Amino acid sequence: MTRRESDDPAAAHGSVALVTGATRGLGLAIASKLTAAGCEVLLNYAHDESAARAAERALAEAGGKVRLLRADIGRPAGVVRMLDEVRRVHGTLDLLVHSAGTYHPAPAAAPHIGRALRDGAVALGPLLYGAGRLSDLMTPGTGRIVAVSSTGAHSVVPGYAGLGMAKAALETLVRYLAVELADRGVAVNAVAAGKLADGASAVLPAEAVAGLVRRTAVGRLTAAVEVADVVGLLCRPEAGGLHGQVLTVDGGASLR
Secondary structure (H helix, E strand, O other): OOOOOOOOOOOOOOOEEEEEOOOOHHHHHHHHHHHHOOOEEEEEEOOOHHHHHHHHHHHHHOOOEEEEEEOOOOOHHHHHHHHHHHHHHHOOEOEEEEOOOOOOOEOOOOOOHHHHHHHHHHHHHHHHHOHHHHHHHEOOOOOEEEEEEEHHHOOOOOOEHHHHHHHHHHHHHHHHHHHHHHHHOOEEEEEEEOOEOOOHHHHOOHHHHHHHHHHOOOOOOEOHHHHHHHHHHHOOHHHOOOOOOEEEEOOOHHHO
8 A cells, every 4th residue: 555645744645544433423424534635544333234334335436445444442352453453454553533432321310330331431442442552553753643522521411421421531531642642743632522413303302402503603503524624634734733632613502
């Protein structure tokens, strides 16, 4: 494989990117953004083979260079196998976007412990279980790690306690890794997404969606492509001065 095919050795074009949870929803939007920028994208998924094949086909038909990489990143062995496979095939990794997540609604006062722990394991996944490998795997000087968090890490959302705690822990881990990987020239940051328009009506009653829209400065919920655009910005060479930051993409909802 030819690496760094553009004249700019730090440009995204020709880079190898690994996106977790890449075959549906926000992860697929991020993968689409990166393939459009000229990256070869490794599409991580855990279980749904048919959705994975459909995503691979759609991105390839749009001109993207993609490859499926199945691994359960909520388990240490899954993360280790995934990162070892990346090293075996590509040697180094330019971009890691961790967007995979699971969500099991439950009140904080009556949590389902097993499901909450699963949400936490997936949320921390590659950045925790793979931390020892990432320091050597990411391309020195230009490597980028971007974690997808949620505004629910900073506010109380009914039923969101388990995942909210997990995302708050993820943002803390981002800050620590940012400091420890900065001397290798690897930038680690996060994007906190507000409630996405894509599928919001499937998990929230209509009145709750309407309330969110009223509170949002732009008068609508955030689109997955808007979050993907900000992830793409953090992957660019010009974002190399950002370390340990959490950029909020919620249409201004958190300002009110």
